[in-house]
Amino acid sequence: MNNQRSFFFNVDWITVLIYLALCTIGWFNIHAAVYDETHPSIIDPATQYGKQFIWIIGGVVLGGVVLLLDSRFFSALTPVFYSVTLVLLVLVLVVGRNVGGNQAWIAIGTFRLQPSEFAKYSTCLLLARYLSSVNVKVTELKSLLIALMIIFVPMIMIKMQPDDGSTLVFCSLIFVLYREGLSANVLILAGIFIALFIFGLLMKPIYIIGAILIIAGTAIAIFRRNKKIILLTSAAMVLSIAFILTVPFIYTHIIKEHQRVRIDEWLGRASNLKGAGYNVNQSKIAIGSGKLWGKGYLQGTQTRFSFVPEQSTDFIFCTVGEEWGFAGSVTVVGLYLFLILRIIYLAERQRSPFSRIYGYGVACVIFFHFFINIGLTIGAVPVIGIPLPFVSYGGSSLWSFTLLLFTLIKLDSNRMGAINS
Structure with a gap:
């Protein structure tokens, strides 16, 4: 009984509540982005929003399972996780399904598994395990090269798909090395x-x-x-x-040519509102039209008439801007900033180097996704296909971020009995 009570009070429920809030916000905005009058129910499994509901339930269950595992499990099986994701990254190049020019998904029935999403999780774990090892210092060339190899191997394999957005996410892990002495x-x-x-x-x-x-x-x-x-x-x-x-x-x-087109559009060297600049232009129109309080739930005209492509995934934030307005957008951004600062706080209070380093890896990955995704919807960065954590449509994305976050929450709940890799 005492162990159960200790577990309950040690879990950082603030972070869990932020997670649930973002998942709920995502679910309702996906419903608004792809709303189908013939399937009005928000839990209809024939729709994207119905599938997202199922994935959220699955994510909550997955998070619960992670919290029930022994903290030593993650450090001990890190090499296995990393190896499995590398095998999946090779497999996707052979039997993967090509969607939008990227061969990044493995079809499992009606579910499409995206190995690159889970590679971020396993890379953070292995990087944490290696950097927390005895006699490993990033100020030494050998240690630095091995750490970079851990990051670059999955990064190069993902680039071969080619998935530029997920490839760039791994670059954010350089800040983990900086925290450890680079x-x-x-x-x-x-x-x-x-x-x-x-x-x-x-x-x-x-x-x-x-x-x-x-x-x-x-x-x-x-x-x-x-x-x-x-x-x-x-x-x-x-x-x-x-x-x-x-x-x-x-x-x-x-x-590549399509990358040059996007960069030119971003820098103002070219302007084609019917071509490369269409998505961002329509996104900015949607966000701007929301004004202070938004047009109201399911009332966004840009959203309802599908002016913005990929609105349930890469451009989900413009749905927030149009229907919830500036106030809603600031709320969502505030939740993300609070979550990232909370993650850094959790990382810094760890007694285990493994847990601290892993926590910084989580913070880097989530911040990069948050900054780039919202930045591309307002034209602040070039268009890169990258989901908004916990909010964008997609099972692989949601579950991989759930694993990232809840593993940290689990490690934090056991910080008084700090593990050593």
């Missing part, structure tokens, strides 16, 4: 190269190179007595100039 200079350098790439598309190279020379020259003049800074500045200058000169080649020969 130099901030790596993140700064990555940010600089991303900025240089964007500037390289918007401006002539000569102007950017001139700016680089001015900045580097100023830094060298200020720190002229510090040979180390002069050397690093000079190296950064040469690398930056070399990178700027390769941007046209990268953009033309490495980035």
Whole structure:
């Protein structure tokens, strides 16, 4: 009896309630996005919203099972989870079903399993297990390379599908390495190269190179007595100039045509509201038309007349904006921010390095999905096919995020008896 009471009180029910709230919000918005008057019941299994209801029930059951397992189970079987997902990622390339140009699903009856979603979960687990091992430090080259390999192997296999959205999600795990000691200079350098790439598309190279020379020259003049800074500045200058000169080649020969079209649309280098820019334009119209309080449930005209493609999946947030308005949108965004901050809080209070590192992995994956998905619906980022956690339609997505979150909740409930990998 005492163990049962201890289990009940140790579970972080605040996080569980946020999970249930987001699942419910998703269910009702899917109902609004693909509402069919011939199937008005929100639990009709012949519809997307009826199937989502079944998957939510399944997710709750799955979360409950995770909470009943021994915490040591996750660390002990991590290599098995990772291996199974790699096998599924190979299998999907052989027998997978192609949907929208991506061969990312394995058909199991009427259910379509998407291995890439579960690969995020197993990668977070294995990364946590490895980084929490004795004598492993990301400041050492060998340890860093192994950690990167854990991330890159599933990432490369998913890229072969090709699923660019899920591939990019794995890049967010670099922040887990930063939390565990990776130099901030790596993140700064990555940010600089991303900025240089964007500037390289918007401006002539000569102007950017001139700016680089001015900045580097100023830094060298200020720190002229510090040979180390002069050397690093000079190296950064040469690398930056070399990178700027390769941007046209990268953009033309490495980035695929459909990706170039989306980037051009995002940067304003091209505008085709009937082509590549159609989805985002209709999404922004839907969100803007909701004004402060929204048009009301099932009253969104952009939603009811299917102006926005993929509105139950990638563009589900524009349904929130149109029918719930600014107030509803802020509420949903607030729930996500609260959830992410809560996850970080849970991670930081762990006594086990495995649990802490895993918690940061969960935070990174959920934040990336949240930021990119909402960003693409308002035109803040290029269009990338990526679901909104717990809200977008899809069983694989919902269940993989459920596993991610409830595993952390379980590890947190046992933090006083911290596990060691």
